Amino acid sequence: MDQEPRAVPEARESLPPLTQPSGQLDKLAGLYRQMFLIRRVEEECARAYAEGKIGGFLHLYIGQEAVAVGALAALRHDDYVMTTYRDHGMALAKGMSARTLMAELWGKQTGCSQGLGGSMHLFDAKNSMLGGYGIVGGHIPLAAGVAFASKYRADGKVTLCFFGEGAVSIGGFHEGLSLAALWKLPIVFICENNEYSMGTPLSRSMSVEDVSMKALGYGIDRDRFFVDDVLEVEKRIGEAVQRARELSLPTLVEVRTYRFRGHSMSDPAKYRTKDELELQKKKDPLARARQKLVADGYGDARLEQMEKEIEAEVADAVKFADESPEPDASILEATTYVGPFAS
Amino acid sequence: MRNIRFREALREAMIEEMERDDRVFLMGEEVGHYQGAYKVSEGMLEKFGEKRVIDTPIAEGGFAGIGVGAAMVGLRPIIEFMTWNFSAVAFDQILNNAAKVRQMSGGQLTCPIVFRGPNGSARQVGSQHSHSMEHFYATVPGLKLVAPSFPADAKGLMKAAIRDDNPVLVMESETLYGVKGDVPDDQDAIPLGKAAVVREGKDVTIVAYSRMTHVALEAAAALEKDGISAEIVDLRSLRPLDEDTIVASVQKTHRCVVVHEGWPYGGVGAEVSDRVQRLAFDALDAPILRVTTWDVPMPYNAKLELACLPQPDRVVAAVKQLVRRAQG
Ligand SMILES: Cc1ncc(C[n+]2csc(CCOP(=O)(O)OP(=O)(O)O)c2C)c(N)n1
Numbered sequence A: 001m002d003q004e005p006r007a008v009p010e011a012r013e014s015l016p017p018l019t020q021p022s023g024q025l026d027k028l029a030g031l032y033r034q035m036f037l038i039r040r041v042e043e044e045c046a047r048a049y050a051e052g053k054i055g056g057f058l059h060l061y062i063g064q065e066a067v068a069v070g071a072l073a074a075l076r077h078d079d080y081v082m083t084t085y086r087d088h089g090m091a092l093a094k095g096m097s098a099r100t101l102m103a104e105l106w107g108k109q110t111g112c113s114q115g116l117g118g119s120m121h122l123f124d125a126k127n128s129m130l131g132g133y134g135i136v137g138g139h140i141p142l143a144a145g146v147a148f149a150s151k152y153r154a155d156g157k158v159t160l161c162f163f164g165e166g167a168v169s170i171g172g173f174h175e176g177l178s179l180a181a182l183w184k185l186p187i188v189f190i191c192e193n194n195e196y197s198m199g200t201p202l203s204r205s206m207s208v209e210d211v212s213m214k215a216l217g218y219g220i221d222r223d224r225f226f227v228d229d230v231l232e233v234e235k236r237i238g239e240a241v242q243r244a245r246e247l248s249l250p251t252l253v254e255v256r257t258y259r260f261r262g263h264s265m266s267d268p269a270k271y272r273t274k275d276e277l278e279l280q281k282k283k284d285p286l287a288r289a290r291q292k293l294v295a296d297g298y299g300d301a302r303l304e305q306m307e308k309e310i311e312a313e314v315a316d317a318v319k320f321a322d323e324s325p326e327p328d329a330s331i332l333e334a335t336t337y338v339g340p341f342a343s
Numbered sequence B: 001m002r003n004i005r006f007r008e009a010l011r012e013a014m015i016e017e018m019e020r021d022d023r024v025f026l027m028g029e030e031v032g033h034y035q036g037a038y039k040v041s042e043g044m045l046e047k048f049g050e051k052r053v054i055d056t057p058i059a060e061g062g063f064a065g066i067g068v069g070a071a072m073v074g075l076r077p078i079i080e081f082m083t084w085n086f087s088a089v090a091f092d093q094i095l096n097n098a099a100k101v102r103q104m105s106g107g108q109l110t111c112p113i114v115f116r117g118p119n120g121s122a123r124q125v126g127s128q129h130s131h132s133m134e135h136f137y138a139t140v141p142g143l144k145l146v147a148p149s150f151p152a153d154a155k156g157l158m159k160a161a162i163r164d165d166n167p168v169l170v171m172e173s174e175t176l177y178g179v180k181g182d183v184p185d186d187q188d189a190i191p192l193g194k195a196a197v198v199r200e201g202k203d204v205t206i207v208a209y210s211r212m213t214h215v216a217l218e219a220a221a222a223l224e225k226d227g228i229s230a231e232i233v234d235l236r237s238l239r240p241l242d243e244d245t246i247v248a249s250v251q252k253t254h255r256c257v258v259v260h261e262g263w264p265y266g267g268v269g270a271e272v273s274d275r276v277q278r279l280a281f282d283a284l285d286a287p288i289l290r291v292t293t294w295d296v297p298m299p300y301n302a303k304l305e306l307a308c309l310p311q312p313d314r315v316v317a318a319v320k321q322l323v324r325r326a327q328g
Helices: A022-050 A065-073 A088-093 A098-105 A139-153 A165-169 A171-182 A211-218 A230-247 A274-282 A285-295 A300-323 B006-020 B044-048 B060-072 B084-098 B151-163 B211-225 B243-253 B267-279 B302-308 B312-327
Strands: A080-084 A129-133 A159-164 A187-193 A221-226 A251-256 B002-005 B024-028 B053-055 B076-080 B114-118 B144-146 B168-172 B180-183 B196-199 B204-208 B230-234 B237-239 B256-259 B289-291
Touching (some): A022 A065, A022 A098, A022 A230, A065 A159, A065 A285, A080 A139, A088 A098, A088 A129, A129 A139, A139 A159, A139 A171, A139 A187, A159 A230, A165 A171, A165 A187, A165 A211, A171 A187, A171 A211, A187 A211, A187 A230, A221 A230, A230 A251, A285 A300, B006 B024, B006 B044, B006 B151, B006 B180, B060 B076, B060 B084, B084 B114, B114 B151, B144 B151, B196 B211, B204 B211, B211 B312, B243 B256, B243 B267, B256 B267, B256 B312, B289 B312
Parallel strands (some): A080 A129, A080 A159, A187 A251, A221 A251, B024 B053, B024 B076, B076 B114, B114 B168, B144 B168, B204 B230, B204 B256, B256 B289
Antiparallel strands (some): B002 B180, B196 B230
């Protein structure tokens, strides 16, 4: 089972061509659609934040969309997903509507959690999206617990657990992996290595450069790759999902990605150079997917039509969020306990 | 006298103590290169270098433990939690090691360490990031805990915390970091365990600390317009608790309202209430009331968050309830 991780090239001036056969064109178009929706929703969220419609912390996923979209494409609808506070992309890719997401960020009663959770805590039980969590690493044992329940009930479901490379230093990561390995749980741990944990580059937070090496001590499989191509993400995560589903074995996957915005809206990201950022933006997997669609003859008109539809969807979601009512204080106790309030 | 911000006062205290004692160092997430998540430690890396201003990975249990271990053998660490919410994953180190090592060793070892960071709600940061952790920690014998309201106290108490030979928890507030106040040029350590009467009055004692002192001051200004004179006791230190100052005030005013962030079940307000009813029972004209955060996890929605948190109008209402009761 154990496979050597592929070497990750240090720096690449020119990128290798995408290699998917053109039969996958419609599939790629579908994934592009999701990525574009996430990008556009978040751009509007950034604007709304500046206008004061969204409060608290707002962590944007811009640049990383291909991870959520590619990975979740490898799942069945009832498979579980859990992630961090950087959760908008995950929620949308799992099936939450732009309306429901934006209403939540606007703090409205029509949001996924009635405006009580906010940006960092998106939950969508009917789509098996089990949440975004705010304490780094805290959800990793939780995800192992969800996978434990799948094994217990033999329901054939797989859990994907996403986290940043910053989480790899905390106890929850190690305890979660250790138990998942010991009990052979059907889970895929996906480390979205976007190179920075807030302002700290990986070189100052870990003694090794290769996050996937952490799998070795727990005796589980690992993989590691750059996120250039959303279809490649689907394929690679798909292999780990299959291992979880068919053999009930966990995998640690390190995906190398990059966030284009600061850690959150309040972070000016002074710790990296403009050149670095521009170089990364040239490799934007969203733009690459679009180029591929154009090059392979998907058709400019169809693409533009799709993008127009998404613009309309996003505009509608903003309007919906703007016009939705705020939650009433009467829901606070009822959402705290099942049954009578235990005071 | 200079008018400086709360965060600058904290920084000055740390810098002065680090200059004074080379056993003191600062450790935490983003304290160095990033200049502090809330810029409290801005410039300190440049001043002291990476040996004494140490960026950590996200490993609160690990670096809190490293701090306790280093303190047991004679260093004097300042451990910053990016916020006190994240200390929950280091609770074991503080509860089981920092607080216990002295007694467990029969007094052979000490643990001169400071844990510090912003505490309480910020603005709309949701249920996992809005905890008032003082209520959990103040119950633990072996720990000391301060929660200043003004820059001068922040500086003086931080200095005292660093010099103290026990584990001291300094609870700051994100919403106070930008607040300015007068700080004497030679502000020295302020003894731990001393409250301050920050407003004199005769009709009611309002006990508060940290950000809630400012809420109490607003409430007192509103009450004054209605002819009610409120005295405000700013606890500054939650453990040890200055019961003498509280009791003396209640003996003068005969009424007491405690205001704090955090839930009503147990906690600092319950502790103050217990002491007042035991030590000043005969002086009381009315029951002691507490104004706290509502008894639910903090919601994200802005209006609900505001409603959950103690506001001046809720303090005013509580005081009026006591005054009316006494008159009626
Ligand atoms: C236990 C804990 N410590 C600190 C924080 C504050 N914090 C929030 S996100 C973050 C950086 C996380 O970086 P990474 O894991 O790489 O994920 P990314 O934000 O890059 O997606 C920190 C330090 C936290 N939320 N929880």
